[in-house]
């Protein structure tokens with residue numbers, strides 16, 4: 259049995275262009291271009307839905323075909339929708355240019371995602387869970403909605419989880435301010451760079467321990483090196499599952515969903531099993547193109 263989960267965050271279309279050579283400014287270049295569902299919040303919600311977790315996605319889309327397609331994908335995964343359509347905005351789109359050698363350049367238009375308001379997020383009750391994708395906090399416009407969702411969930415007795423999402427905008431937010439604003443989060447899910455930035459620790463295990471001094475539980479992803487679990491005095495490392503890596507887009511979101519689905523199971527599995535559940539879903543995600 260798992261409690262209901264509300265996931266708050268971005269829904270977006272990922273446009274991935276794999277170039278056949280260096281970009282050719284002023285000219286053109288053949289490329290393999292694929293369009294897929296993305297957005298960190300929607301990625302986590304779709305994975306949770308497919309795993310059979312009762313989940314509601316809260317977010318915003320534009321009144322366009324891209325938004326309808328994303329809603330169709332969420333619904334097909336078994337996700338309930340608390341989505342507001344913003345007629346004046348476009349559904350979020352992320353263009354990813356992949357050059358020969360794998361170098362990636364991302365162009366992000368978060369569009370309607372920036373219109374999220376506190377009243378867009380359904381309430382959570384005691385025993386339920388709220389997962390917030392950290393991008394919602396990293397822009398001043400939807401920030402109030404993200405912080406209000408965390409505060410309301412905590413006040414209601416729900417557990418909460420948060421992925422810090424991205425080091426650049428996090429620096430812009432101010433690390434100390436971010437740490438203060440998110441101090442009540444139950445489970446923090448940074449990657450290694452985010453864990454280092456949030457703590458000032460060069461060593462990622464030191465960073466995990468420092469964050470576990472602030473939150474009941476911390477899971478730090480280490481890319482190809484797997485992940486760390488830290489709670490109280492316990493620090494545990496598990497290696498990544500071997501995978502033929504095709505596309506790491508959304509690997510962190512898959513890890514989050516796999517770990518969350520296990521963490522929310524009653525009785526709660528042992529820490530090694532929690533990490534392995536996240537790593538298993540991440541291994542599946544990196545072995546296929548697209549985020550989910």
Ligand SMILES: Nc1ncnc2c1ncn2[C@@H]1O[C@H](COP(=O)(O)OP(=O)(O)OP(=O)(O)O)[C@@H](O)[C@H]1O
Pocket residue numbers: 448449450479480481482483484485498499501503506507508509510511513536537540541544
């Ligand atoms: N190159 C890789 N080889 C094998 N597994 C990987 C690789 N990259 C990522 N993974 C898997 O995905 C998990 C999450 O990856 P990572 O630490 O890169 O998260 P992230 O930086 O949050 O990713 P993103 O935000 O881009 O989705 C890792 O713990 C690992 O299981």
Ligand SMILES: [Mg+2]
Pocket residue numbers: 421423449510511
């Ligand atoms: Mg991440």
